[in-house]
Amino acid sequence: MKxxxxxxxxxxSLTACVDKDPQDPGVEYASQMYHSLPYDPYSQIDPxxxxxxxxxxxxxxxxxxxxxxNGEDLSIEMSLNYPFAKDSLEYAAKVLKNPLSxxxxxxxxxxxxxxxxxxxHCHGEAGDGQGPVAKKYGGVAxxxxxxxxxxxxxxxVITMGKxxxxxxxxxILPKDRWKIVTYVNTLRGYTPPAN
Ligand code: HEC
Numbered sequence: 020m021k022x023x024x025x026x027x028x029x030x031x032s033l034t035a036c037v038d039k040d041p042q043d044p045g046v047e048y049a050s051q052m053y054h055s056l057p058y059d060p061y062s063q064i065d066p067x068x069x070x071x072x073x074x075x076x077x078x079x080x081x082x083x084x085x086x087x088x089n090g091e092d093l094s095i096e097m098s099l100n101y102p103f104a105k106d107s108l109e110y111a112a113k114v115l116k117n118p119l120s121x122x123x124x125x126x127x128x129x130x131x132x133x134x135x136x137x138x139x140h141c142h143g144e145a146g147d148g149q150g151p152v153a154k155k156y157g158g159v160a161x162x163x164x165x166x167x168x169x170x171x172x173x174x175x176v177i178t179m180g181k182x183x184x185x186x187x188x189x190x191i192l193p194k195d196r197w198k199i200v201t202y203v204n205t206l207r208g209y210t211p212p213a214n
Contacts, residue, residue, distance in 0.1 A: 101188055105179040115171030119201045130202025133195050146206030162207040173200045
């Protein structure tokens with residue numbers, strides 16, 4: 020019996036080495052370690068018997084707006100390329116500089132539109148923290164409380180969130196965040212230093 024086992028092991032190891040096709044994984048022991056039993060969205064070994072189209076990952080609903088524009092993946096620009104961690108607010112506040120100017124009227128009016136869409140329901144039209152959602156939210160910051168903070172501070176808070184405020188980095192493009200920052204200057208009573 021021992022001899023037979025030894026023979027089997029040697030033959031097996033030798034034959035394993037002479038495998039010709041480098042793409043062939045050979046015998047898969049415990050194949051469940053390679054292919055999970057539950058359906059995996061990014062793996063498609065067999066047709067999925069539950070979904071009518073046989074796919075694991077469902078197709079986006081018709082009319083879904085692509086995150087790619089002119090070949091640029093906006094989702095990457097929005098979230099992954101932001102270089103500061105949430106808790107590096109102090110550092111980000113110093114380093115980030117607003118490329119836009121309050122004297123640009125088109126920036127200001129677009130910034131206001133974006134503020135109405137993304138911020139006003141909580142922070143209120145005047146930025147006093149009295150938006151309709153604020154009552155349900157148990158209090159929202161009055162933007163006057165950050166009158167002395169840099170524009171980078173506001174940009175970081177919009178991107179990563181702060182305390183009970185959620186991050187908006189995955190929803191608002193960087194250039195639109197700066198427009199909001201520029202408009203919010205008027206609400207918080209901040210005048211950028213002249214360069
Ligand atoms: C769902 C409600 C909500 C929305 C939407 C919201 N905020 Fe806030 N925001 C808060 C709350 C709550 C705080 C207080 C956070 C804390 O310190 O816990 C806050 C705090 C802030 C602060 C003060 C940060 C600091 O350093 O104290 C700024 C600036 C700010 N928000 C700007 C914005 C801007 C700009 C938008 C729109 C892009 C926005 N917020 C959207 C709820 C909201």
